Amino acid sequence: MxxxxxxxxxxxxxxxxxxxxxxxxxxxxxxxxxxxxxxxxxxxxxxxxxxxxxxxxxxxxxxxxxxxxxxxxxxxxxxxxxxxxxxxxxxxxxxxxxxxxxxxxxxxxxxxxxxxxxxxxxxxxxxxxxxxxxxxxxxxxxxxxxxxxxxxxxxxxxxxxxxxxxxxxxxxxFEPYALDELVTILDARANSGLADGVVTRAQLELIADQAAGDARIAIGILRTATRKAARDNAECLTTDLIETAVPETRAELRQKTIDQLSHDQQVLYEIIADHTEITPGTLYEAYEQRCDDPKSRRSVRNYLGKMEHYHLIDADGEKRARVYRLSESAIGAQNS
Known part of the structure; x- marks a missing residue:
């Protein structure tokens, strides 16, 4: 669950x-x-x-x-x-x-x-x-x-x-979940998979707040914190366990998403990671050099849009003034 x-x-x-x-x-x-x-x-x-x-x-x-x-x-x-x-x-x-x-x-x-x-x-x-x-x-x-x-x-x-x-x-x-909605979702998962008293409502609220409307992240934080508690032979979760689970969960989900990227998307991600920020034209030229069968500029824009939705990269500006960079959370994961 x-x-x-x-x-x-x-x-x-x-x-x-x-x-x-x-x-x-x-x-x-x-x-x-x-x-x-x-x-x-x-x-x-x-x-x-x-x-x-x-x-x-x-x-x-x-x-x-x-x-x-x-x-x-x-x-x-x-x-x-x-x-x-x-x-x-x-x-x-x-x-x-x-x-x-x-x-x-x-x-x-x-x-x-x-x-x-x-x-x-x-x-x-x-x-x-x-x-x-x-x-x-x-x-x-x-x-x-x-x-x-x-x-x-x-x-x-x-x-x-x-x-x-x-x-x-x-x-x-579909819109993002409100905090109380995420708490309800987490509570149902906890009741099904954890013993009574392992996690408190206040802790579920903390997890929901950290997830910012994303149930995938919220459930992942609960999963990671529970796994860490079991490893430490702890009978219940603590605030420290939850707080340390947050960056671990985000990094784990991010890596899972990166692993799912197509070959072309992974090449684009690696090029962006090599730069503080990069313009679309420079990015596409570097992409063409690394791929034997590069896709069209339109396809590349689609790939980049998907990576934005999953918070792997950020984009600022329009048209020629547009630049791409790794998201702040991705940079934090690389530096941790």
Whole structure:
């Protein structure tokens, strides 16, 4: 229950968002196709948790609905997405990942139309080949739930053909948690995973305050502090344990995000780390020199935007006056 992938039995403080999302999926229970749903919001606000919870609830209410979760950090191109969706249908037995053409995967997915198939495409703005969204949009038995950070950036980076089809679909918007909401979330996790008296409400409030609306960070701090207490054979958490857990948790989550970056994003991050600050033009020139197959300037802007959302880098200024630098928290982690 302290892991990012944990889906609680009850999702709190997201009733409005869950009701909206569940309502969009209701037609499937009535034998009708459902529209694509798009979920937007910053990191750590419950987007993934709600998407997976809504899909699990749908699956429990219908025996003939198939579901699949795809993390586009790992499955970032057309082939990988199609393969993952076929894997969810148990139709990859004779597929050779190195030699089977992508069109064969698409044809097989198109023909697997016996039951409705609801797919969550998490971090969908990380996709390098967004045309796969058009492939899936054209299949009437597939319903997509798209999860991304920034609504404006996501739609701005779609081709005209895809933009015209997705902009009319329903959006579910998420805001950061309030402090008391984070405390409730932490309290539920503590009650499920810790003995009575291990952590006090005041300490949960301290953790929530440090997390600044981000449940991922809050849960991570609680996890790290609990791990440190167990290592020290302490029967309960202390303020010192929590305070030392904060930078450790932020560094751990940051490294986890860096490890998930694509090769091109990691190159960009390393170049920025080598400079106090760097302009877009200089950054792109250095990137071109380090990559055998550099992506377009537009793709690089998309990569940098994603890294900003995850607080790996900061950007100031506009157009030619724009500069990139490591975020202050990233610099602190490097120096600690």
């Amino acid at each position: 302290f892991q990012d992938t944990f889906v609680p039995e009850e999702v709190v403080h997201r009733n409005t968002e869950l009701t909206h999302l569940s309502g969009l999926l209701t037609p499937i229970l009535q034998g009708e196709p459902a529209e694509t749903a798009a979920i937007f919001g910053p990191t750590g606000v419950g987007k993934t948790c709600c998407a997976r919870y809504a899909v699990e609830q749908l699956h429990e209410n219908s025996f003939n609905v198939r579901t699949q979760y795809v993390n586009c950090w790992q499955d970032y191109n057309r082939y990988r997405v199609l393969y993952r969706l076929l894997e969810g249908l148990d139709r990859t037995l004779d597929i050779h990942r190195q030699s089977t053409p992508r069109d064969v995967l698409y044809d097989r997915l198109r023909d697997a139309n016996e039951d409705p198939y609801v797919v969550v495409l998490d971090e969908v703005d990380q996709l390098e080949e967004k045309d796969v969204l058009y492939d899936l949009y054209t299949l009437p038995h597939i319903t997509m739930i798209l999860v991304a950070n920034d609504e404006q950036e996501f739609y701005a980076n779609l081709g005209d053909r895809l933009y015209s089809r997705l902009t009319g679909n329903e959006r579910v918007l």
